[in-house]
């Protein structure tokens with residue numbers, strides 16, 4: 638099955654890493670990449686400071702853009718795997734890759750799934766990061 642969704646759009650280094658992993662997994666079709674971890678559900682704690690985002694796995698903050706007129710244009714989140722790295726997810730109608738947000742500010746749900754390449758793959762549902 639072709640992986641249709643690339644949850645990470647802002648880090649070329651990670652994308653190339655993913656390509657390497659994929660080619661190395663040709664013979665294990667259907668298996669989950671061993672380099673990614675599965676976690677118990679991780680609460681997505683909403684914070685207002687990027688330093689707090691970095692400190693807490695799964696924490697996130699909203700960012701705005703000129704186009705969004707003060708409304709959330711996406712989130713910056715801390716990788717749920719606990720590595721301390723952060724990523725950004727733009728909300729639609731931003732150009733792909735972007736995510737549909739349900740509008741819940743405290744317990745957001747995003748579609749499609751979030752793939753922090755090489756780290757974690759799952760869903761943000763009702764304010765909880767769930768491994769898939």
Ligand SMILES: [Zn+2]
Pocket residue numbers: 716717718719720721722753756757
């Ligand atoms: Zn991570």
